[in-house]
Amino acid sequence: MIHTALTRLHRRAWTLGAIALATLGAMPALAAPPEAIRIGVASAGGGEPVTWGGSPGGVIRVNQWLEEEFKGSGTKIEWLFFKGAGPAVNEALSNKQIDFAYQGDLPQIVGRSNGLQTKLLVASGVRNNLYVVVPPASDVKSVKELKDRKVSIFRGTNGHLVAINVLAAHGMTERDIKGVNLDAGSAQAALVSNGVDAAFGGYEWFKVRDQGLAKIIYSTQGQDPALTRQASLLVRTEFEKAHSAEVQRVVDVFVRGARWSSDEKNREALFDIWARSGTPVTSWAAEFDKQSLAERNSPLIDDFVISRYKAVVSDALKLKLIRNEVAIDGWFDTSYLQKALKKQGLETYWTAYDAKGRPKDPQTVAANGR
Template sequence: MAFQIFSTIRRWYGALGAALLLGGALSAHAAPPETVRIGVATAGGGDPVTWGGSPGSVARNQRWLEDAFKDSGIKVEWLFFKGAGPAVNEALSNKQIDFAYQGDLPSLVGRSNGLNTKLLLASGTRNNLYLVTPAKSDIQSIQQLKDRKVSIFRGTNGHLVVVNLLAANGLTERDIKGVNLDSGSAQAALVSNGVDAAFGGYEWFKVRDQGLARIVFSTQGKDPAFTRQAGLVVRSEFEQAHPQEVQRVVDVFVRAARWASDENNRSALFAEWAKSGTPVASWTAEFEGQSLAQRNSPLLDDFVVGRYKAVVSDGLKLKLLRKSVTVEDWVEPKYLRAALKSQGLESHWTPYDKAGKPLAAPASVASVR
């Protein structure tokens, strides 16, 4: 009797084990998605809508992702968000997108709020920040912003840089009359004297060149700690179910980074980015005296990881993050490593240390976390 019971239990567990193994095999080989959806944290411009300042936009314009998935029948959908990083986080939370191109602060805010994502690669680093005033303003420096009405796009990767720049000049965010405006609204407010000044990026060169604004401060050529970083993240659920598709996306972004890092392509790159509505002259000004390879490297090196850690620290102090984020646990470098190896690019880009200085170690080592 005991033997029969034991045999029955053994058969039951054997069947259960087989079922679990089968279930695991099925989940590990989930059916390919019908569509790969990529959210971009900007309203973009042009027809079709695109953006600039990132190697990812080269892949968008040249339809490299669409070509990569053509044989599998998987469609590629790009979605652009006027609400920038916060709007992208909402779309990730609602599973409306699978990947997101966004800045450092909003991606970490999302992670802190419980969004289960992974950072796959850098895609546009050391982005400059500018302080802009109306053409006839008497403001000449950051110090003169006290009690002035200043546009800040809160919750974006420029927000913390603004806070740190104010602090470096003896001010806090409370010392100014901050107005939360997106890029387009900030431009309209500034040229109509609705605000006294605005912080923003390369989009202001076009306004300056029209004679409607002055740039009175730039982070260009200064401490890289006052720059902004952006990268490509993926929903962890999608990454776990579709690793092959994630690898294809990373492969294409790395290919685009290689092309966008070639100085021989500088003019062509700015022409690609100009399809977003930001003219070539603006990109020329934004990248003046700067290496394309340094700005467009996909490496998750010590500098990039260090800047994300600094954003966590600053975000907690300002209560922009609900809880701390361990960056090392968030970074997933295996797809980047595979892409660098398969494309022969393991030593193509120079890795940088926390201070933004070149490292001697090969990229393939420095990018491993």
């Protein structure tokens, strides 16, 4: 009897052990921490160390908050800046040369349409303005007068579609102008030397204007929010699946940066940090004139941000900038953002906006999660 009972116990123990081993064998192996986290930025940047402005990411870069977060973990933080902006960042993503990317909506969508497997994690610089500039002595005074003129547009960037929409709002198409594809630096050189008659661009033109080398004849500032550009942080899906804990830590830091960058008490300090990229404080003051920091630096993936991405998909299809429909639903992964907001007590800090850019009812936000 005793021998039989012991035999049964041994068999039961062996069976449980076999089940445990089988279960462990079925579980995916935990990936070792990455040797480096590589972040690509769709800007040539400037300064030492190289940084950029207009996004809470620039604050994180200058203050080395990510380096601080991963100190002692064995994981290095590497920042890579791309003069070729969004299209160059897409190439780096395709070649797995970077893990995270900060870039604008259109290049992100172009990348997705071409098969790049990514997840959009957090907004990081929304409602960016667009301007039309001309040489100081130019007789061009309005968008309509750009017809048949040589105009610089940085194609494939998040300003490209907004420029097209600005033209459309004035009864024109891109075919009505003689478009020249130039990056920001080349466009400035071309305009100053009268190589082009006008240029579409962003805050970088204030510096040129203040030097007396250009004048702004049109601005989207204060107009329909649909005429603004959005940027966000994304991650390669393969990296996210292997290193979800590290992704959470990166998002935590970006939310921390967004909180600091949204505090009006930090307005001057924020512009000082961004000025290290080579764009003067006066330019940032002009870009953010009569606009709240919280509205521009919010990390929220709200209905406005999602609607703008959907509109970019629609416009890009119509203009044949992409060949295939791009699904927006399911692309944004807000789980990391929600955890970061909860952890930092910021669940109600920022205002969420509806699809048209109007503040949403807080009760609706609480019920829907955005």
